[in-house]
Amino acid sequence: MDLSERKLKILQAIVGDYIRSAEPVGSRTLSKKYDMGISAATIRNEMSDLEEMGLLTHPHTSAGRVPSDKAYRLYVNSLMRKYELPEEEKKVIEDQISSNITELDRTLRKASHLLSELTKLTAFAMTPTQEDNRLKYVRVLPVDQKSVVLMTVTESGKVTNTVIKLRQEYDPAQLELLSKVMTHNYKGKLLTSLLTLDIIDDVEKDVAALGRIAEDVVPSFMRTLENILNVDLYIEGLDKIFYIPEYSDMNRAKTFMEMVSHKAELENMLLNRDSGVIITIGGEHEEEQMKNCSLITATYCVNGQCVGKLGVVGPTRMKYDEVSSVVEYLTDNLNEAFKMTEGE
């Protein structure tokens, strides 16, 4: 696609103006607002060409031009200048994110909230996937006579603790033994693969000395595995859509809301995305309901493993430069915060 300097300039002006105003932009407005030394009529001709190339659309005969998804793509790829976040915003992000690094969940919730506030769009953050994660070791520690704590540690460094009430008293040596047996059997195995095993049977068959302790502990272990593998999705700023002209139509607002509220589907969609800051514009989406939305996501890493997603959804008309910068900066901060952490 070869575009003259002038066409690019006009396109850029249209995209920029439309992103700001949400109104179709006409030739006259353009020639008045941006002093580019050519008349409205000339601009009309150029616009006509751009429309033929599929970069602009016409809501109806007598309306101004609106950028197509293709135009946004061109804008994002070549025309858009890098947007530098104002220092205050950087500071807010740093303050909010770096503060409590030990709490992944809470930090992610905070991150999505922040993302929504700064972009004025609906934002979300997903807890890390643990699909590729393997068991490092299991330990069962004493708490009191009839309670123990089950500690599960994965290779990626996620540590989970669960308190288990036993139906009988136990001998500390038994716990020691149980820890060893389980660790020995399952160390290095994928968490997902462990879910399908019949672990109680396994363990009891192995070591008769454990008695019935395994029966109390193993179900909790299985539940812990399930929980670790479970992904949560935090969504913030749903109310923001009321400020966006695109959703002043009740039906579109409803559709958007429903789409975002279907967490399971949204989750799936996010899981399928590549790493890095990714911008997907309207029709580029596979999913029918997303065809008039744009999505900007990024992947954050915990202990060097890139496993979680976060991002922003909005209408195709969005401030791609600002939003992607916020997403990027926030992700960088998260990565920094989660770099040295072990456990949640």
Next chain:
Amino acid sequence: MDLSERKLKILQAIVGDYIRSAEPVGSRTLSKKYDMGISAATIRNEMSDLEEMGLLTHPHTSAGRVPSDKAYRLYVNSLMRKYELPEEEKKVIEDQISSNITELDRTLRKASHLLSELTKLTAFAMTPTQEDNRLKYVRVLPVDQKSVVLMTVTESGKVTNTVIKLRQEYDPAQLELLSKVMTHNYKGKLLTSLLTLDIIDDVEKDVAALGRIAEDVVPSFMRTLENILNVDLYIEGLDKIFYIPEYSDMNRAKTFMEMVSHKAELENMLLNRDSGVIITIGGEHEEEQMKNCSLITATYCVNGQCVGKLGVVGPTRMKYDEVSSVVEYLTDNLNEAFKMTEGE
């Protein structure tokens, strides 16, 4: 307020009809639909009386009548019959709630989701307050050479575990000592009161042998306390408002959404409510933004302590009988599920 049998009957019919249809109900409709042996004209006279008593309103001269908050209150207190949940719904609630009792957070999230689905309204659930909770004991347990797990147990039975990476290796005896010192010092103290203490200083001054371990552990302890005291609010079914005629006006929808999105304020409001199933109707609320909403909340108990709230918000026109039954049944199930649990 003395009302004739007939007036009550008419009022009940109006409230019932309006709750179902969301349309002002006229005398003619009423006399046709409900065969109560009197003519529309008579009903008009009665309606006029009821309006004078402040039980009905008139959106405009030629519209039907609409119940006032006062009428809803009367309806809820005296006219409303107990609504028996259909067996399927009971079963759904039981299945969903009883399944994973060990996970308070997840269960509450599920509960609010369920509440929203069954009532078709926006629902929420709050994690338990721990304001009156006292520390039972603290234990620091070994994990590996440089990591320990800090276990905090409260009198209400809430157990929290945090993994802490130390900057140095430690002697198991030190952990034992630290546990004892901290437990001895702070056992039985309100969690809230502990937050204001200078615990590092306290502990180090007490026992020199601990060295710098306290410096690593105590901040995590403080953070754990903060987290325990923190209340989370899960909100579900925001999209439901799009199906409610009251919110087909964009502005009201927006206002509602903003109100519900202000978690901190909502939290405060909920904390101020009494126990049991409480219905507050429109103008009965203190808060300006709630004056055209009704709120049905209940309190659930963990280990016998009533500490958490959950409920439903919607327009004053809501199916009070059904909704309050769902809230009640769900709460009963939660109470049952949380009765025997220790820890989350």
Next chain:
DNA sequence: GGTTAGCACTCGACAATAAAGAGTGCTAAC
């Protein structure tokens, strides 16, 4: 005296109509 029928009146909802405004597309002149 309570109840009912009848009728004038009110008001919102909806559709049809008209006018205004913005923008295009084409043509002819520069």
Next chain:
DNA sequence: GTTAGCACTCTTTATTGTCGAGTGCTAACC
């Protein structure tokens, strides 16, 4: 290649008129 001018298109907004539902009042009825 660029520009001005003009007819044409289509949306937006305001206006009007009509319809229907519902009230409130009065007078008759049982």
